[in-house]
Amino acid sequence: MTMKDAPTLEDVARVARVSTATISRSINMPNKVAKATHERIQKAIEALGYTPHFGGRALASNRTNTIGAVIPSMSNAMFANGIQAFQEELSDAGVTMLVASTGYSTEAEYTQIRSLMAHGADGLLLIGTDRPKKTTDFLALRGVPYVISWCYKDDPAQLFVGFDNQKAAFEIATCVLGYGHRNIAMIAGISKDNDRAKNRIAGVKNAIKVYGHGARLLRIVESPYMLAESANAFDEIMEGPEVPSVIICGNDVLAAGAITRARERGISVPQQISITGFDDIGLASVVDPALTTVRVPQIEMGKAAARILLSKLSNDNTVSSLEFKTEVVLRSSLARVPL
Amino acid sequence: MTMKDAPTLEDVARVARVSTATISRSINMPNKVAKATHERIQKAIEALGYTPHFGGRALASNRTNTIGAVIPSMSNAMFANGIQAFQEELSDAGVTMLVASTGYSTEAEYTQIRSLMAHGADGLLLIGTDRPKKTTDFLALRGVPYVISWCYKDDPAQLFVGFDNQKAAFEIATCVLGYGHRNIAMIAGISKDNDRAKNRIAGVKNAIKVYGHGARLLRIVESPYMLAESANAFDEIMEGPEVPSVIICGNDVLAAGAITRARERGISVPQQISITGFDDIGLASVVDPALTTVRVPQIEMGKAAARILLSKLSNDNTVSSLEFKTEVVLRSSLARVPL
DNA sequence: ATAAATTATGCAAGCGTTTACATTTATACC
DNA sequence: GGTATAAATGTAAACGCTTGCATAATTTAT
Numbered sequence: 235m236t237m238k239d240a241p242t243l244e245d246v247a248r249v250a251r252v253s254t255a256t257i258s259r260s261i262n263m264p265n266k267v268a269k270a271t272h273e274r275i276q277k278a279i280e281a282l283g284y285t286p287h288f289g290g291r292a293l294a295s296n297r298t299n300t301i302g303a304v305i306p307s308m309s310n311a312m313f314a315n316g317i318q319a320f321q322e323e324l325s326d327a328g329v330t331m332l333v334a335s336t337g338y339s340t341e342a343e344y345t346q347i348r349s350l351m352a353h354g355a356d357g358l359l360l361i362g363t364d365r366p367k368k369t370t371d372f373l374a375l376r377g378v379p380y381v382i383s384w385c386y387k388d389d390p391a392q393l394f395v396g397f398d399n400q401k402a403a404f405e406i407a408t409c410v411l412g413y414g415h416r417n418i419a420m421i422a423g424i425s426k427d428n429d430r431a432k433n434r435i436a437g438v439k440n441a442i443k444v445y446g447h448g449a450r451l452l453r454i455v456e457s458p459y460m461l462a463e464s465a466n467a468f469d470e471i472m473e474g475p476e477v478p479s480v481i482i483c484g485n486d487v488l489a490a491g492a493i494t495r496a497r498e499r500g501i502s503v504p505q506q507i508s509i510t511g512f513d514d515i516g517l518a519s520v521v522d523p524a525l526t527t528v529r530v531p532q533i534e535m536g537k538a539a540a541r542i543l544l545s546k547l548s549n550d551n552t553v554s555s556l557e558f559k560t561e562v563v564l565r566s567s568l569a570r571v572p573l
Numbered sequence: 574m575t576m577k578d579a580p581t582l583e584d585v586a587r588v589a590r591v592s593t594a595t596i597s598r599s600i601n602m603p604n605k606v607a608k609a610t611h612e613r614i615q616k617a618i619e620a621l622g623y624t625p626h627f628g629g630r631a632l633a634s635n636r637t638n639t640i641g642a643v644i645p646s647m648s649n650a651m652f653a654n655g656i657q658a659f660q661e662e663l664s665d666a667g668v669t670m671l672v673a674s675t676g677y678s679t680e681a682e683y684t685q686i687r688s689l690m691a692h693g694a695d696g697l698l699l700i701g702t703d704r705p706k707k708t709t710d711f712l713a714l715r716g717v718p719y720v721i722s723w724c725y726k727d728d729p730a731q732l733f734v735g736f737d738n739q740k741a742a743f744e745i746a747t748c749v750l751g752y753g754h755r756n757i758a759m760i761a762g763i764s765k766d767n768d769r770a771k772n773r774i775a776g777v778k779n780a781i782k783v784y785g786h787g788a789r790l791l792r793i794v795e796s797p798y799m800l801a802e803s804a805n806a807f808d809e810i811m812e813g814p815e816v817p818s819v820i821i822c823g824n825d826v827l828a829a830g831a832i833t834r835a836r837e838r839g840i841s842v843p844q845q846i847s848i849t850g851f852d853d854i855g856l857a858s859v860v861d862p863a864l865t866t867v868r869v870p871q872i873e874m875g876k877a878a879a880r881i882l883l884s885k886l887s888n889d890n891t892v893s894s895l896e897f898k899t900e901v902v903l904r905s906s907l908a909r910v911p912l
Numbered sequence: 913a914t915a916a917a918t919t920a921t922g923c924a925a926g927c928g929t930t931t932a933c934a935t936t937t938a939t940a941c942c
Numbered sequence: 943g944g945t946a947t948a949a950a951t952g953t954a955a956a957c958g959c960t961t962g963c964a965t966a967a968t969t970t971a972t
Binding site: 244262268286290291292293294 | 927928929930931938
C-alpha cells in the first residue's frame with residue numbers, strides 16, 4: 235500500500251508552536267482555546283493537510299463514532315431501504331456505518347457481531363430477536379449498546395424500534411377472511427431462527443382460529459425470500475390435494491414470485507386465486523396485479539433506529555422502545571373468493 | 574454509555590499465562606505459535622469474550638482492515654446487490670465494510686470519502702468516474718487505494734471493475750432497431766454528474782445514428798431512478814407531439830415505472846408501445862410484461878471489485894482492471910413495431 | 913551427549929491521541 | 943500594585959496493540 239505517512243499532531247505542534255494538547259483541544263473543544271492560538275493551529279493543520287489518526291483517537295478516547303448494522307441481506311429491498319435511511323441519519327450525526335450481513339444464519343450473525351465489535355463499533359443495529367444464548371451472552375458480557383429493529387416486543391429490558399409482525403399478519407389475514415376466503419394457504423419465509431417469519435405465520439394462524447366459520451389453513455410452505463424459490467412453492471401449493479382460494483405470502487418477494495408463476499401457468503390473479511404480500515416494497519406496486527400487502531414504514535423505522543441508538547450512545551437514559559404501526563394496503567391482487 | 578470495559582490483551586495474558594506478544598501472534602499468525610499455547614489462548618479469549626481493541630490495533634499496525642464503499646444509494650437494487658456481494662467477499666477476508674451513500678451528489682461524495690478516510694478505511698470502492706477535481710485531488714493527495722466500479726474505461730491509471738455502459742446501451746438500442754422501431758424515446762437517469770447515465774444515453778444515440786434508415790430519437794426525458802418519477806416521464810412522452818413506438822429506459826426501475834403507468838392508462842405493452850430496461854434486477858422479470866433488458870453481472874462485479882481491491886491493498890502490483898460483459902435479455906416487453 | 917539450528921516465547925519500545933493535573937498567563941477587583 | 947480568580951497552555955501518563963530483538967525451549971545433526 236502506498237499510503238503516504240500522514241502528519242501527526244506533533245508535526246502540527248511544531249509548526250504552530252504549541253503543545254499537542256492544545257491542538258487536541260483546539261480540534262475537539264475550540265472554545266477552550268484562545269482565538270489567536272486556534273487560528274494559528276488551523277493554519278498549520280491546513281498547511282500540513284493534517285487529519286487526526288483514527289486509531290490514535292479511538293485508543294485514547296475509546297470512541298470510534300462508528301455504528302455497526304448486522305442485517306440478513308441487503309439484497310432484500312426491505313433491509314436495503316431501512317439501512318439506507320439508517321445510514322443517512324447516522325451520517326448527519328457524523329457517525330459512520332459498518333455493515334455486515336448474515337444470510338439469515340444466526341451463526342454468521344454471531345461472527346459478524348464479534349467482527350463489528352472488534353472493528354470498534356460503538357453500538358449495533360440488530361434485526362429480530364431469534365438468536366442463540368451464545369450471542370446474547372456475548373452482547374451482555376460486552377455491554378454493547380444496541381437496538382433491535384424490524385420487530386417489536388413489550389420488553390423493557392431491550393430496545394426495540396419496529397412493529398409487531400404477528401399483529402400485522404393478523405390484520406392482513408383478517409382482511410383476507412373478510413373477503414370471504416375460507417381455504418387459505420401460506421408461503422412463509424423460513425421460520426427457523428427468524429422471529430419475524432414465525433410471528434407472521436402465528437398471526438395468520440391466529441386470525442384463522444379466531445375467525446372460525448370453518449376457515450382452514452390448508453398448508454404452509456416455507457421458502458427462502460427469492461422469486462424463483464417462491465414460484466416453486468406456488469407450484470407445490472397448486473399441485474396439492476386441495477387448492478386454496480388465496481395465498482398469503484410472508485413478504486412481497488414471495489408474493490411476486492407466486493404471481494409471476496401464476497401468470498406463467500395461466501392462472502389469473504385474483505380471479506382464480508388471490509395473493510397477498512407483506513412489506514410494501516417497490517415491487518408490490520409494480521407487479522400485475524398490484525399487491526395487496528402490509529405497509530411497513532421502512533424508511534421511518536431506519537431513521538428512528540438511528541436516532542434512538544445515537545441517544546442511547548450519548549447516555550440518554552430516557553430512550554425507550556418505539557412501536558410503529560403497519561397498515562394493510564388494498565390493491566388488486568386480493569379479491570372476493572370466486573363462487 | 575454502559576460499555577463495560579472490554580478485556581484487553583493483558584487480561585488474556587494473565588489468564589492464559591503467556592505474554593501479550595504471544596497472544597498477538599496467536600491471533601495474527603497462528604502458525605508461529607505452538608499448538609498447545611494457541612489452544613490455551615483460544616480458551617482464555619473465549620472465556621473472557623475478548624475482542625482486539627480496534628484503536629490499539631489500528632495504531633500499532635497502521636491498518637484497520639476496513640474498506641469503505643461510497644455508493645449513490647442502497648435503495649437501488651443494483652447497488653444493493655453489488656454491495657451485498659462486495660461485503661460478503663470482504664467478510665471472507667476478515668475485512669469489514671464501511672458504507673456511505675451520496676444520493677447521486679458529487680459534493681456529498683466528497684464529504685463521504687473524507688469521512689470514510691477519517692474513519693480509517695484502508696481502501697475505497699467508488700462508483701463511476703464523474704467527480705470534480707477536488708475529489709480526485711484529495712484521493713491522490715492521500716494516496717488511498719481505490720477501485721472504480723459499475724463502469725469501465727481503458728485507462729491504466731485507474732483501477733476499473735465494471736462494464737462499458739455505452740457499449741451495452743448501444744447493443745440494446747441496436748436490438749430495438751432490429752425489431753423495426755424507428756420512432757424512439759428514452760427515459761434516462763439524470764445525466765448530470767453521472768457517467769453511467771451519460772454513457773447509456775450516448776450508446777443509444779450512437780446506435781441510432783449508426784443505424785440510419787430514418788430512425789429518430791424523438792425525445793429524451795431524464796428522471797430520477799424512482800417508479801413514480803418515471804411514470805411521470807412516461808406521461809410526458811406520451812403527451813408529446815410525436816408518440817414513439819418504443820421507450821428505451823436507463824434502468825429497470827425507470828422501465829417498471831413506465832410499464833406501470835402504461836397499464837394504468839390502458840396502453841398495452843408491447844402491442845402499443847415497447848419498453849426496455851437496463852440492469853436486470855429482480856423487478857425486471859416480475860413486471861408484466863417481463864422486461865427486455867441488459868443483464869449486468871451485479872454479484873460477480875461486486876465480488877470481483879472486492880477481490881481486486883484486496884489484492885491492491887496487499888501490495889499486489891499485478892492487479893489490473895477487469896471488464897465485464899453484458900448481454901441483452903429478451904423478454905416480452907419489446908416486440909416488433911406495430912404496423 | 914553436545915553443538916547447531918530451529919522454533920517458541922518474552923521484553924519493551926513505540927504508534928498518535930486524549931485528558932487529568934500542573935503551571936503559566938491574563939483579567940478583575942480592591 | 944498586589945491578590946484572587948479565571949483562562950490558556952503545557953506536561954506526561956495512559957489507551958491496547960504490534961513487532962524487532964533477545965532469550966529460552968525444543969529439535970536435529972553429529
